[in-house]
Amino acid sequence: xxxxxxxxxxLISGILTCMLLAPAPAHAALIAYEGFDYVPGSDIRGQSxxxxxxxxxxxxxxxxxxxxxxxxxxxxxxxxxxxxxGKALTTATTPGTIPPPSSALYWRxxxxxxxxxSTLYVSFLFRPEPEFGYYGGINLTDEFGNGIFVGKSGASxxxxxxxxxxxxxxxxxxxxxxxxxxDLIILKAQFLAGNDIYSIFVNPAxxxxxxxxASASKTDFDPGNPLIGTTFIFNNYGNYTIDEIRIGTTYAxxxxxxxxxxLTMIAFGLSVIIGRNRIRRSAALNxxxx
Numbered sequence: 001x002x003x004x005x006x007x008x009x010x011l012i013s014g015i016l017t018c019m020l021l022a023p024a025p026a027h028a029a030l031i032a033y034e035g036f037d038y039v040p041g042s043d044i045r046g047q048s049x050x051x052x053x054x055x056x057x058x059x060x061x062x063x064x065x066x067x068x069x070x071x072x073x074x075x076x077x078x079x080x081x082x083x084x085x086g087k088a089l090t091t092a093t094t095p096g097t098i099p100p101p102s103s104a105l106y107w108r109x110x111x112x113x114x115x116x117x118s119t120l121y122v123s124f125l126f127r128p129e130p131e132f133g134y135y136g137g138i139n140l141t142d143e144f145g146n147g148i149f150v151g152k153s154g155a156s157x158x159x160x161x162x163x164x165x166x167x168x169x170x171x172x173x174x175x176x177x178x179x180x181x182x183d184l185i186i187l188k189a190q191f192l193a194g195n196d197i198y199s200i201f202v203n204p205a206x207x208x209x210x211x212x213x214a215s216a217s218k219t220d221f222d223p224g225n226p227l228i229g230t231t232f233i234f235n236n237y238g239n240y241t242i243d244e245i246r247i248g249t250t251y252a253x254x255x256x257x258x259x260x261x262x263l264t265m266i267a268f269g270l271s272v273i274i275g276r277n278r279i280r281r282s283a284a285l286n287x288x289x290x
Contacts, residue, residue, distance in 0.1 A: 029249065031052050036087045040074040041074075042072050045059055066098040066101060070093075073089070075088070077244065078125075081258070082206060090129070091239060109231055110232055114189070116191050119191070120189045120191070122246070124185055132238070150163055153172075160175055172216055204255075232245065
């Protein structure tokens with residue numbers, strides 16, 4: 001075999017080896033995902049992208065003439081190494097002409113979940129915009145309105161992210177709500193035979209490990225069984241942005257971090273092959289006799 005053919009064989013072999021050894025992109029076992037990959041400036045109502053939502057469901061909401069329209073932004077939110085896609089949904093818009101504006105509510109149905117003995121994780125990116133309303137966050141609720149609110153409460157004196165039950169009973173974190181700051185909020189819901197356990201982690205380190213201590217927890221109510229599973233609601237009084245909604249059964253499901261790309265691994269492998277060939281050529285020259 002000629003030296004040229006041997007080099008070609010080694011090169012092809014190296015490329016194939018690198019492709020086989022390169023890690024495949026991580027795909028978390030999500031129940032549902034929404035990255036708002038829609039046309040910028042479009043109305044969220046009627047949009048049905050994402051994955052895992054209830055069959056045939058799409059986003060719905062109040063008449064924009066009576067509230068803050070929910071519109072798609074030109075770019076999405078980001079937080080550290082979190083895997084992000086698409087754009088975002090915002091109510092940083094001009095309210096309708098029917099005064100006073102009602103709360104901005106935009107919702108979408110989910111498969112039913114919340115059976116006793118199960119655990120659910122929900123993560124989302126959240127940013128209060130200039131002149132943000134007196135409350136803002138998300139609800140997970142059944143068709144009767146039973147569920148949990150996560151975000152900034154509208155109760156007087158509460159300016160940190162927290163958890164709120166149906167009777168306006170609040171557990172606050174130590175993380176303040178700040179204009180223009182994008183926060184990663186993760187809800188962990190543990191559905192038990194008695195009172196359930198709800199915990200939130202605000203801006204945790206993205207190292208793949210669930211924090212040992214929650215930013216806030218709530219253990220004093222049980223909305224029923226199955227607890228939640230009908231509706232996810234983006235609920236606020238104007239000027240908030242939400243993005244990267246993930247619902248899964250593990251902490252890792254809702255905090256994905258992109259893996260190194262296959263092309264990067266191939267480039268590394270090729271550099272090793274080239275270096276090895278140079279060593280071979282140098283050794284061959286040293287063995288030549290004159």
